[in-house]
Amino acid sequence: MENLQGDDDAHALPSFPYFAVPSPPLAPPILSSDDQHSTLAALQQQQPPACNNLPLGPDQLAATVAPMILPAMDWSSLLRQASLMSPALPGLQEAVQMDQSGENDGAEAGGSGSSGKEKAAKGGGKGRSGKKKMSRPRFAFQTRSVNDILDDGYRWRKYGQKAVKNSANPRSYYRCTHHTCNVKKQVQRLAKDTSIVVTTYEGVHNHPCEKLMEALSPILKQLQFLSQF
DNA sequence: CGCTTTTGACCGGCGC
DNA sequence: GCGCCGGTCAAAAGCG
Numbered sequence: 001m002e003n004l005q006g007d008d009d010a011h012a013l014p015s016f017p018y019f020a021v022p023s024p025p026l027a028p029p030i031l032s033s034d035d036q037h038s039t040l041a042a043l044q045q046q047q048p049p050a051c052n053n054l055p056l057g058p059d060q061l062a063a064t065v066a067p068m069i070l071p072a073m074d075w076s077s078l079l080r081q082a083s084l085m086s087p088a089l090p091g092l093q094e095a096v097q098m099d100q101s102g103e104n105d106g107a108e109a110g111g112s113g114s115s116g117k118e119k120a121a122k123g124g125g126k127g128r129s130g131k132k133k134m135s136r137p138r139f140a141f142q143t144r145s146v147n148d149i150l151d152d153g154y155r156w157r158k159y160g161q162k163a164v165k166n167s168a169n170p171r172s173y174y175r176c177t178h179h180t181c182n183v184k185k186q187v188q189r190l191a192k193d194t195s196i197v198v199t200t201y202e203g204v205h206n207h208p209c210e211k212l213m214e215a216l217s218p219i220l221k222q223l224q225f226l227s228q229f
Numbered sequence: 230c231g232c233t234t235t236t237g238a239c240c241g242g243c244g245c
Numbered sequence: 246g247c248g249c250c251g252g253t254c255a256a257a258a259g260c261g
Binding site: 159 | 232233234235236
């Protein structure tokens, strides 16, 4: 957790996988569009795919090699596309190993508050504190956007916002609205460059990506039809 | 009316 | 042991 606090630079270098490709000195006009994001970096964790339907292997990573300008609606496809870029950078592999070994620390730090609160909320409350903390895959990435919220195809509910130390910009906390899904994400803008949004995902979705399914359903139907022959 | 956002309070971890 | 800090809860307000 300490890696995340302190100043913005520290926040930009968490212990879990985090990637930021240097901001391109080009395409500022496109960035001015409200609904578009300049993706500086993206990656996928080593866990099962966020969207069950995504053709991701368990060991695959995602990383944008070159900055891409994408409509907000294409965010999930960006992750998918980036994940298919097979030759992962060495740095990425190192980062994932870091994640596998050290993610517990980060997750623990993240869950510290919840365990206490859940205890209070659940009355008896010792159910969770007694058991081992689940390791939750986390990854973060930066995007340049005027919007804090990236449309990644999932629905999120904001459950908190906190001012973080040494940062003028508050950090927002979101949770996936799916009943059985416990994925969370944090969103914060860099103090040094407020046009950059740092999004940290924690956990893995255990349900299909609704918007992606919606978009893919015609294609799937067609494939189903064609497969009969 | 149901869902989402806002916001102050609360809790546990960690450093000193 | 104490205080700071990040993360979460939950009531109230807002919104479509």
